[in-house]
Amino acid sequence: MTLNLNFKINLNPFNLSIKHELSLQGITGIFGHSGSGKSTLLRAIAGLERNINGSIILDDIFLIDSNDNTFVKAEQRHIGLVFQDTRLFPHLNVLDNLKFAAKRCQNRRLDFNEVINLTELGSLLHKHVDELSGGQKQRVSLARAILTEPKLLLLDEPLSALDRQAKINLLRLMLKVQRELQLPMLYVSHSLDELQQVCDKLLVLSKGKVIGYGGIHHMIHQLNYSQNETSADDFIHQQTSLSLPIKTLNNGHGLAVLSLSSSLSECVDIYLPALGEKSVQISEKTNEQTLRCFILASDISISLSEPLNSSIVNHLSAEISSVNIKGNNVLITAKCNEQEFFVNISIFSQQKLALRVGQSVYLQFKAGAVRTYLY
Amino acid sequence: MINPDLLALYTTLKMAALTTVILLLIGTPLAWFLAKMQSRFKVIIEAIVALPLVLPPTVLGFYLLIAFSPQYLPGELWQQATGQQLAFSFSAIVIGSVLYSMPFVVQPLQKAFEQLGEPLLEAGAMLGAGPMDRFFNIVLPITKASFITAASLGFAHTVGEFGVILMIGGNIPGETRVLSIALFDHVESFDYAKAHILAISLLAGSMVLLSAIYLLNRPSKKIVQRGRNDS
Structure with missing residues (x-):
């Protein structure tokens, strides 16, 4: 499924101006800080924004073309939208909210009860x-959107009002729905942690413009470099974002093991705290082969010799590929088995160790620094 | 021969019922239009709709009387279309009542539509509901209480109307002689016993109707309370 965007919307104080073609498979994240225009972009695709100059084409169908006054109404676009504030109908109970959607779905292929089971709403x-x-x-809202059997599902910050556990549950549900229904999703969020867990691709918006589009890990790494150019309220945690094959989720010593493999050299193990019983069960049930995780750049340190006598379990041999100095902070990129790692150290340490491009170093980080959101 | 006061009661109820139905049919789209309107002309239309609240009914009645007379266009058109004179007819007092009671129907509906806003309508559109579908299955059930309020206020206010009807309807039994005018007649002829019966009935009727409105508007508060206890 391809979505071709080529339009402008006048937003105070800037224009949302996008010219991009997205290939929609799996979950595509849209990231940006508040006011970057990401929700407006979603509303434009949904058909809720009227004053659009340009065109939006979904799989060769013009949804909007201001040149010949084409405007397909929201209710005729076969696009679902999960709102941040759920917008359930207050005069209907859960079942009737769901039926509202199912009744208006033209060619029903999904089984009503299957969707209820999938979204675990039976008891509600x-x-x-x-x-x-x-x-x-939010689960009802998601189920309701699915029941219209959309071609594309849009999610506008669906997690922002939820506590951590509810966020994790809903992210898992999004993945499950995506897999079982093969439904392409566009997921808007200002939280990289959440996007990192579920998205395959990421579109990054800033002040109404697309500043990047690509694979999720690659895009998060790109954001590391743009960090200090943006203002303080646009803060992003610099990090290394990974999807790694699972060796074991519990090695019996309180650690889970992932492998950082490469075609060239032997694989290196990455350790993180063992996942709980429940998470292991979920992972086995969904037959999860890889784990999404991230390591903050401030959680990795650099040593010139291998730190063998240390409680820190992860130490990888790596080669520095870039040194970025910004004020008193230095962002070092080092490659281990072709995987880039991002390290944030002070200018003091960088000078003390005389770190430079091409140098061989050891990266070390505690198991606890390898974070994963879903488990 | 039928009791003239019962005939007046019948005329009153017929007039008020017809007026209420017409007001709901005209007032709903007007209130919707005003709720969604963003132009600066909105205040002018709002002022026109609200005018009967402050205008002496005799002023409205006076201008309507002139407009309804065959010498002027509205009255002339009516006469051509129906073959009857508009002034001093049942139709005249219904038209007068519609204008006179308009704010009592439009204002509560407009307020309800404004409060409802766009969010749930957008949600409905995203679920495949077109404009009419959204109105009947989202707007109407959610603003039901306001519709009941609007209809009841419109009805009650029409029943209590005097000045406008006196000006444009006169006092024709079975046609334009309504309760409030019958009451005035009794007082003028010093028949206070009959006047009391009508006055008490009108008072009691209004009281019952208003109590019913307030009673009907209560359950929505309960839902709000339940929501509060949950969070």
């Missing part, structure tokens, strides 16, 4: 929407 059907928790509401 007869509750009034006021009686639901935030996470439950």
